[in-house]
Amino acid sequence: MTEESEGIMKGYVCKVCKFISINGSAPDKCPVCGAPRTAFEEKEDAIKTLKDENNLTELEKKHIPVITVVKKCGLIPEGCLDVHVKMGEIQHPMQAEHYIAHIDFYIDKEFISRVMLTPEKLNPAAALHLKASSGRLAAIELCNLHGAWIKETEL
Ligand SMILES: [Fe+2]
Incomplete structure (x- = not known):
């Protein structure tokens, strides 16, 4: 399947844990694994993004986070906003040879959480309970075969 039609986004990628900084610079220290700035590599094509939302490719339907x-949170009644993310519009496989490895979450381009996913044990989905009630939320998922994909939304 061709990937030519996909949108591409720049990022600074941690060589150790594959965290991607999207705020325009590499951090002093990786917020996920603690690796130093020197572990980061600037990549023009770090993340794949939706090119045409009215005409998703098969690959986009499986990888772009929904x-x-x-x-209203059922667990924490006051001051909690639930964010649910799944991959994707067509459910992505979670098999040993092809799976979603993790989902990284950001608010206003700053990292807030990583959810690790184990193939065969988990579905390709995660949920967070946010204190924040506004801002721009981003989710970046990493597929072991097809790379990193992003979706952003306003809270
Ligand atoms: Fe994939």
Whole structure:
């Protein structure tokens, strides 16, 4: 399958844990694994993004995160905003040879959380309970075969 039609986004990629900084610079220290700035590599094609939202490719349908924001939390009744993310519009496989390895979450381009996923044990999805009630949420998922994909939404 061709990848020519996909959108591409720049990022600074940690060589150790594959965290991607999207705020325009490499951090002093990787917020996920603690690696130093020297472990980061600037990549013009670090992340794949949706090119035409009215005409998704098969690969985009399996990889672009689908984000659902739930305003009322069943667990923490006050001051909690639930974010549910799944991959993707067509469910991505979670097999030993092809799976989603992790999902990294950001608010206003700053890292807030990583959810690690284990193939065969978990579905390609995660949820967070946010204190924040506004801002721009981004989710970047890493597929072991097809790379990193991003979706952003306003809270
Ligand atoms: Fe994949």
